[in-house]
Amino acid sequence: MYRQFLVNRENTDLQRILWRNSASDKLKVYRLLTVTYGTAPAPYLSTKTLQRLARDYADQFPEASQSLENDFYVDDYISGHDSLELAVQLQKDMTELLKLGGMNLRKWTANHPDLLAHFPPESVETATAFTKFDDGSPDPTVKVLGLQWNPRLDTFVYNVPNLEIPKEFTKRQAYSLIGKLFDPLGFVAPAVVAAKFQMQNVWKTKCDWGVDYCGPILVRHSQRKGVKPNKAYIAIFVCFTTEAIRVELVTDLSTQSFLSAFQRFIARRGKPAKMLSDNAKTFVGAKGELEHLETAIKAIQTYSGELSIKWEFIPPGSPHFGGLWEIMVRQLKNHLKKVLGKASLSYMEMNTVLTRIEAVINSRPITSVTDDPSDLSPLTPAHFLVGTTLTSLPPVIAERKLTLRARWIGHQALLEHFWARWSREYLTSLQTRSKWRFKTENLKSGDMVMVHDVNSPPFYWRLGRISKIIPGEDGLVRVFEVKTHAGTVRRTLSQISPLEESGGQDV
Secondary structure, three states: OHHHOEOOHHHHHHHEEEEOOOOOOOOEEEEOOEOOOOOOOHHHHHHHHHHHHHHHOOOOOHHHHHHHHHOEEOOEEOOOOOOHHHHHHHHHHHHHHHHOOOOOOOOEOOOOHHHHOOOOHHHEOOOEEEEOOOOOOEEEEEEEOOEEEEOOOOEEEOOOOOOOOOOOOOHHHHHHHHHOOOOOOOOOHHHHHHHHHHHHHHHHOOOOOOOOOOOOEEEEOOOOOOOOOEEEEEEEEEOOOOOOEEEEEEOOOOHHHHHHHHHHHHHHHOOOOEEEEOOHHHHHHHOOOOOOHHHHHHHHHHHHHHOOOEEEEOOOOOHHHHHHHHHHHHHHHHHHHHHHOOOOEEHHHHHHHHHHHHHHHHOOOOOOOOOOOOOOOOOOHHHHOOOOOOOOOOOOOOOOOOOHHHHHHHHHHHHHHHHHHHHHHHHHHHHHOOOOOOOOOOOOOOOEEEEOOOOOOHHHOEEEEEEEEEEOOOOOEEEEEEEEOOEEEEEEHHHEEEEEOOOOOOO
């Protein structure tokens, strides 16, 4: 239909096309004289032309002009009448009216066989075979505005594809299946609404699928043109003593990739005595590509057990328990946004950028500069790694010969100086942080509590009793195991509300 509408001559320069058959030919300039499909104003221009045509010939074709303004959707005409005679007359008038605008209506179809007899055979739409749901016999249907219309029965039919539910079904896949049912008129809304209610119940179960843990980022595994970027993830290891970090780029969320990154960390920074990470349920979201999450967690714990490393997880839904590494994740992301923007890097380039960002973060001061005017270097995490900031210039070494033993003694003295400054400056600065002014009693085993749910109003929160308390190293209780009608869950103090005291004793 668009090619039937001419564009004003002064606007054809905006529709130029440069063309040549071969590289040796001269460029030829073509101007499109008609409305071009795919341009932004094309639907508007065609619709306004039909409306103008209806107004210009409203006196000659009153009923057809009114139908032209109200029953057209771009180039699709859907209308009807109360009797066969009036429908035939409307069809003839509409055909004549559009001929005045240089347009020919084609692909006619109707729910009355006698009406189709008045149409030329070449202008009748050929229906496609469609399999019905009841007996499986094919019945001819045609597409009408994206829907399947059965002219013989005068009904709309929905072709639902065979929904193959994978073994690991995610929420994204569920929403994708729901969105495949095109229903602009709301005929099958009850079925769609029921599916959406099911998705609400899934959200209430707090299955943290798709949880982001510093990723994913897109990297190219080759510098060649046309290579599509793939997902990669960032593992951050943070020292709880010096707040130094180690950044590792991993290609996927498999157990082997994480263990490989962990082995590289141990090889460069030494074996830790204790590891603390997000709760296993958080790994459910991060490890969406794993076939069996429990096997992955057990593999990590088994590997750490062989190295005599104690591995612990924070309570579920309590990211404030891992505030230190969350701060490092935020700093790393801020640097990535400022440095990269929307650039697409290769795996090697991204690894280089992450290494340099790691050096910058490890060179940040962890204590304020002292009052000594001669002391210009604050204490940084890098001092405990290499003896100086990672971004500073190398010191000037005097022309003197020192034995390896003398150099080692000097290096040890330098490390002792850093640790002395750490205990004298950094540890004392922790005393200025806010502390609780009032002491409250710990909750006891058997106390009735209400378990918070961020996805539901308080009226729907579950009731439960504390079955076990888990005190911290300071003797205060911040983590509890609560028994509800749905099972036993582990929650922090901020995620429950006590209702009454049982009078029981501390566990």
